[in-house]
Amino acid sequence: LTLATGQEMNPDTLESHLVTVGYERVPQVEQPGQYARRGDIVDVFPPDATHSLYEAIRILFFDIEVDELKAFDPDSQRSTHTIRRVDIPPAREIVMTDKEREATADRLDIAMAEEIARHRRNGVHRDVIEKLQANGFRDLERIKEKMHFPSLDRLLPLIDEEVCTVADFVRVASPLLFLDEPLTFSRRLDAAHAGFIQRLTGLMEKGDTFSFSEGCQVAPPDVLRTIENERRFIALVDMPASGNGLPGAADMSLHAGAVNRYRNQPDKVAADVAHVLQDRGSALLFAGSDERAEQLSFFLLDRGAETAVVLPGVFPRGFVIDSLPLLVVGTENLYGVSRRKSRRKKRSQREVFYQDLVPGSFVVHEDYGIGCYEGTEPITTSDGTRDYLTIRYRDGVLRLPVDRVDLLSPYIPVGDTKPRLSYMGGAGWQRQKERARSSIKRLVTDIISLYAERESIKGHVYGADTVWQKEFEESFPYEETNDQLRVIAEIKSDMESEKVMDRLICGDVGFGKTEVCFRAMFKCVMEGKQAALLAPTTVLVRQHVRNLRERLGSFPVEVRELSRFIGREEQKTILKELANGHVDIVIATHRLLSKDVSFKDLGLLVIDEEQRFGVDHKEMIKALSPSVEVLTLTATPIPRTLHLSLAGMRDISLLEEGPEDRLPIxxxxxxxxxxxxxxxxxxxxxxxxxxxxxxxxxxxxxxxxxxxxxxxxxxxxxxxxxxxxxxxxxxxxxxxxxxxxxxxxxxxxxxxxxxxxxxxxxxxxxxxxxxxxxxxxxxxxxxxxxxxxxxxxxxxxxxxxxxxxxxxxxxxxxxxxLGSGFQIALRDLEVRGAGNLLGAEQSGHLESIGYDLYTRMLEETVREAKGLEPPPQRVQTVVDLTVDAILS
Missing domain, CATH: 3.40.50.300 (P-loop containing nucleotide triphosphate hydrolases)
Known part of the structure; x- marks a missing residue:
């Protein structure tokens, strides 16, 4: 269905169409395949919206005319921009008109009667027949009621007389079909079809489906035969084999090689392109943008390479096939690895809090303490109608107007127990806040003292990066995130100063902590010193050893593993080599903390997942490294608010940015x-x-x-x-x-x-x-x-x-x-992370006054201790407008 502004369309007709093509009616659209209607406003979330210029569509009608079309964000429900025309595709693969539903119901009725009669003749158990009959009647009712249900797919042979293959669509839509590894494709097709038949047989034996459901899939030989009969396909294979599953196909061998890294050397690019063109070959270059494509085209034109094709698209790394010849130059070949563009602005924590506020949620009011939100109700006064939030306390109920909702913050539990509600009257809440403030002052004083003591110890001053260091970093096969680059720079700054580094790196698994510590260890070794990595389990040790050896490649750096899986004799050899300096890097479990372990010149200690070591182990670590640079890695989330409050008091680096190619689950x-x-x-x-x-x-x-x-x-x-x-x-x-x-x-x-x-x-x-x-x-x-x-x-x-x-x-x-760190699911983890960082006493105060208020107090105390101006105090300014105020 295509809609445009000014088009005649009855909202009732639109709603009927949306139901027919599989959309589900909901109060508020949040997921693809949903629609909502409020009078003359219809919200639709098409399944292909993420690939279009909009996320969801808001259709505003004036009588029976489309008055406005707007794109909107389903999270905030706010309009983002106006659009003139929109295509609304079906929400489901199987879409039936009323006539098709009627015909399908008739066919199902006949097929069900035939199969039940056959079962009775064959002596099938009565329970199976009754179950099959019940399922059939249920599906009949669902079809007549225009419902969409999971088992509808099994009725496909009754809906469409002929089931199609991909080749049937390719025949119309495309002149060519590329088939990747036809033998593998054929095996997977066979396995998938065998699994389908196996599951179908099990369902039929239990009376859950009918035998005609077998026609839902085309048999694998028929699929391959259809593709081969088209004679318009190219099969791509890594290893040549007899026919590769398609005996009629002609063979062509292509051997591709890597392309040079030009790194902004246009003359070299022009020379290689000209060489390929002189051999009557083709050259294809991906510039990454319209502007770069235009510049590169003119440059190649001036160098006599005018037949080269320059495209503005992005294709990371290219290849060269000498036998054709064909040269494809990727964007990274031309310009190096580009840094990641900034991501879409995330919603603030407060926006998420308002949206996720549901009855039964615990909240913290700055003046009255912890209460339970029970809902929102409109109250009409002489000034108009306003929404009021109802918050229950131990001694009464508070009704808070929506314009004062800024006084609330979410209560985030430290454990699984429910908090005790505060009294609105009395001084209990104020006493709790004062106790927390006093405890925070002691904490900050202790941290400042420790920080000053650490600053007084002078460490080794490392030199600037060597050539090998740069080569090692350039050999990293992935693109670094902005966070990784920032944290690496912070670590190098620590190492190149007199200060003894003691830095905590916090980031989820897969966000790049390991690469960051590998670069620090390599820098340490380049200075002639030794580095050690301490991990809590043998499995982790093995993984780090494997990854580091792979990263080091041909660099002459000796890496050894020290754990329970290493035999006694080999352990003795490793300990001897550690003591005389022959081992550059050791990766070990707590075996590293034994008394018989000594180093010739330990420069850097990396501790992975410190919270998983016991108290005794932590004391041994402290004794091991009074003047050694220490890098601690943790996957326990630490809230950004807490990190900012402690900035300058403790050295903490956050890795919050996931890799470019990581997909949401x-x-x-x-x-x-x-x-x-x-x-x-x-x-x-x-x-x-x-x-x-x-x-x-x-x-x-x-x-x-x-x-x-x-x-x-x-x-x-x-x-x-x-x-x-x-x-x-x-x-x-x-x-x-x-x-x-x-x-x-x-x-x-x-x-x-x-x-x-x-x-x-x-x-x-x-x-x-x-x-x-x-x-x-x-x-x-x-x-x-x-x-x-x-x-x-x-x-x-x-x-x-x-x-x-x-x-x-x-x-x-x-x-x-990815990175939904402000969502409720992760907030709970963040508070656990805060408790790990601050200790048991502070966790108690986090629980008693709430996380948001605690971090605000911490920030105020830190600023006061540093002699900085305190954060601006909240000034209560009330502007009373005689208008309705509704929380939507």
Missing amino acids: RTAVIEYDEDLVIDAILRERARHGQVFYLFNNTHKIDQRAAKLAEKMPGIRFAVAHGKMTERQLESVIEDFLEGEYDVLVCTTIIESGVDMPRVNTLIVEDADRFGLAQLYQIRGRVGRSERQAYALITYRPDRVIGEAAEKRLAAIRDFTE
Whole structure:
């Protein structure tokens, strides 16, 4: 459907069309495939909106005419810009007109009667027949009621007389079809079809579907035959094989080589392009922008290379095929790695707070303390109608007008216990605030004292970066984020000063902490000193050793591993080489803290996940490094507000920016469906990935894994849980990391520090039993690479889910964007991070007065201790307007 301003269209007709093409009516659109109507305003969220110039569409009618079309942000519900014309595609693949629905219902009625009669003749059990009949009648009713339901896909043979393949669409839309690895494609097609038939057979045996559903898929040989008959395809293969699954195809071998890094050397570019053109070849260059493309075209024209094709698009790294010849020069080949553009502005924490405010939420009022928000109600006075927020306290109810909502902040719990509500009357709240303020003053005084003591110790002053340092950094195969570059600069500044570095780096797994510390260690070694990395588990040690050796390549740097997995004799050799300086870098578990370990000249100590070491270990670390540069890495989130409050008091660096190619995790929250789970595992296995299957019951986990393995022969399962010995657990995880298993059936023991980029599907059973922060953290274990990751969050169909659990599941479904650090799911983690950083006493005050108020007090105290002006005090200015005020 296409709409344009000024077009005649009855809103009722539009709504009827939206229902027909699969849109779901909701009070407020938040997800693709939804629409909302409020009188003459219709909001629509098309499924392709993310690929268009808008996110969602607001259609404003004047009678039966489209008066205005606006794009709007579904998060804030605010209009962003006006549009003149918009295409609204169907929300679902299967769309039926009323006539088609009637015909499908008739066909289903006939097919159901035929199949039930056949079952009776064949002696099929009565329960199966009754179930099949019940399912058929249910689907009939759904079709007649114009409903969209999951099993509608199984009725496809009744809806369309002929099921199409991709070749049927290619025939019309494109002159060529590129087929990537036809043999692999054929095998996957066979596996997918076999899995489909297996699942379908199981469903038919239970009476869940009809035999005609087999026609939903075209048999693999027919698909390949259709493609081959078209004779308009190009098959791409890495390794030549007999026919490559398509015996009629002609062979052509192409050997591609890498392209030079020109790095703003236009004369060299022109020379290489001219050389290819002289050999009657082709040259294609990607300039990255219209302006650069124009400049490069004129430059090549002046150099006699006018037939080269220069495009404004971005293609990172090019290639050269001498046999054609063809030269493709990528954007990074021409200009080097470009820095990331700034991202879209995120909503403020306060905006998110207002939107997420739901009845039952705990809030903190600056003057009255902790209360429970119970809802919003309009109250009419002589000045008009205004919305008032109702907040319950222990001794009464506060009604707060919407124009004073700035006095509220969210209460973020430190643990899982509910807070005690404050009294509106009395001095209890004021006393709590004063106790917190006094404790904060003591904390800040202690930190200043420690900071001054550390400043008095003079450390080694490192020189500027060497040539090797620059080569090592340039060999990094990925583009650094802006945060990485800033943190690397901060570390180098510390090392090149007299101050002994003691810096904490906080960032999620996969956000670049490891590369940052590798560069610091390399700089240390280039100065003739030794570096050590201390990690809490053997698995992490192994991962760091592997990654560092791969990064170092041919650089003459000796790296050794020191852990329980290294034999006694080899350990003795490593200790000897550490003492005489033959080992440059050692990566170890707490074995590094033993008394028999000594260094010739230790310059840098990196501690990974310090919070996972015990008190005794931390004391040993302090004794080991009074004048050694120390870099501590942690994945526990630290709130930006707290970080800013402590800036200059403690050296903290935040890595909040994820890699460029990281994708948000696609999350589905559904009733548990074994067929769907099996399908998800098989799909991940088909793309050579791995799966986390979370089953948080140690007594039944082995039986669960065995049952899953029985359903999926050929899929390799392993089990990991907290009751295993440390050696058993590390061995299983190590094997899983090495690709020995496809699925890890585990409890919440999933290693938080280990990076597993091949794990891109997560399945959670009984998700309603987990806390929101726990679910968020668990889901963060997948999606560590550029591949699309999936999370299947399931709950039992027969369980009645409470309101709180329902809210948690809705939140984990909705909060999928990368870096959604202000969403409620991560706020809980941030406060835990704040407690880890500040200690138990401060955690108590965080709990008693609320996180927002605590951080404001901390900022005021820090500024006062530094002799700076305190933050401006809140001035209450009231401008009373006799207008309605509604919180929408």
